[in-house]
Amino acid sequence: MVSFEEVINRTLTGPYCSEKDYNLKVFVPKLRKVVKKYQIKYDPENPIPSDDDLADRVFKAGVELYANVGTYCVDTGRIIQFTKEEIQEALATAPSAPVFGEGKDAKPLVTRKPESDTPPWCFLGACGAGVSNEEIFISIIQGYGKIPFVDSITTPSLTTFNGIPIHAGSPSEILACIRTAILAREGLRRVGKPGLPIMNSIATAVSDAGKIAGSQFGLRPSDGWLIGAMAEMKVNLERLNEIAYVLSLGGHVVAETAPILGGYCGGPEGVAVTNVAYHIQSILVYRGSCQDTFPIHIKSSCNTGRGVLWAISISNQAITLNSHFPLLNISIIASGPMTEMEFYETAAHVITSIVSGGSIESCGGAKNVCIDHFTPMMPRWASEIAYAVVGMERADVNEIVKQIIRKYENNLSNPPKGKKYQDCFNIKTSEPNREYIALYRKAKKELGDYGLKFKY
Amino acid sequence: MTKERIFKDLFSAVVSLDEEKGVRAANELIKEKLDPLEGIEKGLSEGMKVIGEKFDKLEVFLPELLMAADVFNSTMEVLGPEILIRGKKVEKKGTVVIGTVKGDIHEIGKDIVAMLLETAGFAVHNLGKDISVSTFLEQAKQLKADIIAMSSLLTTTMLAQKELIDILKAEKKRDKYTIMIGGAPTSQAWADEIGADGYGKTAKDAVSLALKLVSQKREEERDG
Incomplete structure (x- = not known):
């Protein structure tokens, strides 16, 4: 595979282009061209298509797109380009079963296929949503550690430490990043899971300095060092700095990607193809051990609407049928805790991801932007749904997901924000209150009636 | 060319993302000694309004919105000097x-x-x-x-x-x-x-x- 040193070299020697021209004269026309060439068409009636030929065409389109657009480095104005041969080599030699975690909590993240009965990887937690204080932070971490199907956790971001608000880019960010690592590790120790991998590195970090400093206080090479791509198909030097550090540690980069529906990608077809192009970027530029993706809607800021779910499904099928590089899907739901809608949204996203060949990262709620509006309930629910649908056929779950989507899609533009963690969980025990348990049982019964076979 | 035709061309240049058409209509407006401010208001701004509404419903996407703005700005580059020559100015909000x-x-x-x-x-x-x-x-x-x-x-x-x-x-x-x-x-x-x-x-x-x-x-x- 092209070396990381050569990638750095290309950030300085690749073709120069303004960012606006890259967006509008390189990325957009090349994307539209491959969407047309490979006859990729969105079908709103079937969020989970069962068409392997369409999946293969989406993959070919994504490979061709990446060969044509590369990755734009916003700090140098250069396009990091790769030949088709370099892309094929990267796909052939990419990691296939990276082992995350330590001791008895260590486990390989294996690639799945559409309709596969291979157990999914359940990366569970907050996905970096903001938490108001350290007491709630550690209580929530303990809640995640207690989930039976948990394979790795994703921590929240602290917004205060010692009661002091955190300012990004300041020493308070560095100190809070250090506190994040210490508390996350401690929370897992308290529930007897000291080796469980933290797979979103230091969620509190905004800067490369914050991430690197925080990691010195508890992160391990066997954790997941989440590094996010910039929309669309971009990188900056800060992210490359982080990658350089993690590679030198022998750590796992979790390459996060987020094509935007309604943005430069256009509609669901463009999002699906771009997700494949990101898959390759995740290997070559971000040097990932896996891709962790969340296609997202520009207006609703979530990924549980019909168009985004279609893009997730077909791109998961495209990737997992044609690549062994592991793929995870992050759920960003619009509704918040202790609402019926959150159970439906999470179910639709998880079913779509799992049966289309991916694994999951399940997050909180309320679009991940409302402080304390997430709990361990949705990650637990997501993992139970994931295990309930392994081995099911796309055509069957397509019908189920259609029924579920109808229950909430009209509310996506104005979703219920729900309650805060401390209003639906006991902070001392990290357990949900009775009302929340009743909602969970009701949802489980309803989904069971649709044909899902829960493991417990 | 009639006033209405020119205003309509300014409008449709924005909606159809046609920069050449916008510039051509702006030059026509000047040739016909029409009021450029009226052309902006009834042509270009109306076009942007329509594109904005379409984007709001995701009938078009971000690239179209940005390209429409480019058409708007290119046409304004033709109309701007004419506004000054006539001793008027574009009142900024x-x-x-x-x-x-x-x-x-x-x-x-x-x-x-x-x-x-x-x-x-x-x-x-x-x-x-x-x-x-x-x-x-x-x-x-x-x-x-x-x-x-x-x-x-x-x-x-x-x-x-x-x-x-x-x-x-x-x-x-x-x-x-x-x-x-x-x-x-x-x-x-x-x-x-x-x-x-x-x-x-x-x-x-x-x-x-x-x-x-x-x-x-x-x-x-x-x-x-």
Whole structure:
């Protein structure tokens, strides 16, 4: 595979282009061209298509797109380009079963296929949503550690430490990043899971300095060092700095990607193809051990609407049928805790991801932007749904997901924000209150009636 | 060519993203000695309104919105000098200094707001991303801004919005600027808490809000 040193070299020697021209004269026309060439068409009636030929065409389109657009480095104005041969080599030699975690909590993240009965990887937690204080932070971490199907956790971001608000880019960010690592590790120790991998590195970090400093206080090479791509198909030097550090540690980069529906990608077809192009970027530029993706809607800021779910499904099928590089899907739901809608949204996203060949990262709620509006309930629910649908056929779950989507899609533009963690969980025990348990049982019964076979 | 035909061409140039057509219609307008301000109002701005509405319903996507703005600006480059020759001037609705706050590199949403404000008649100074509070304040002072608009996409960067307002309050300059905020973790409640003048949930909301707030400010200035 092209070396990381050569990638750095290309950030300085690749073709120069303004960012606006890259967006509008390189990325957009090349994307539209491959969407047309490979006859990729969105079908709103079937969020989970069962068409392997369409999946293969989406993959070919994504490979061709990446060969044509590369990755734009916003700090140098250069396009990091790769030949088709370099892309094929990267796909052939990419990691296939990276082992995350330590001791008895260590486990390989294996690639799945559409309709596969291979157990999914359940990366569970907050996905970096903001938490108001350290007491709630550690209580929530303990809640995640207690989930039976948990394979790795994703921590929240602290917004205060010692009661002091955190300012990004300041020493308070560095100190809070250090506190994040210490508390996350401690929370897992308290529930007897000291080796469980933290797979979103230091969620509190905004800067490369914050991430690197925080990691010195508890992160391990066997954790997941989440590094996010910039929309669309971009990188900056800060992210490359982080990658350089993690590679030198022998750590796992979790390459996060987020094509935007309604943005430069256009509609669901463009999002699906771009997700494949990101898959390759995740290997070559971000040097990932896996891709962790969340296609997202520009207006609703979530990924549980019909168009985004279609893009997730077909791109998961495209990737997992044609690549062994592991793929995870992050759920960003619009509704918040202790609402019926959150159970439906999470179910639709998880079913779509799992049966289309991916694994999951399940997050909180309320679009991940409302402080304390997430709990361990949705990650637990997501993992139970994931295990309930392994081995099911796309055509069957397509019908189920259609029924579920109808229950909430009209509310996506104005979703219920729900309650805060401390209003639906006991902070001392990290357990949900009775009302929340009743909602969970009701949802489980309803989904069971649709044909899902829960493991417990 | 009739007046109506030229205005219609200006309108359709924006909607069909046809830069050449826009420039051609602008030159025709000048040749026919028509009022360029009327051409802007009844042609270009109407076209932008339609594109904005289509984007709101996602009948078109971000690239179309940006390309329409390019058509608008290219046509304005032809009409601008003619407006000056006639001793008129384009009355700006107000001056906006806009940017994404320090530590935050997300700017797609902020850029959409900047572009829609510009085509709605504001003089917009888009400072970019990762902008410090002091840069916002210096630029606002230098450009005699009416509005300071700050975007933030992270819970750890949104505090900068409060910080800027606190500085203005401490320096007894809070009334000098209208402060607007936006970005995923922000809300009307956050705007109220930190003492901002307004919060825009969407780009369209932000433009309506800016027009309303500037109009209120002008009225207050008139009433002394």
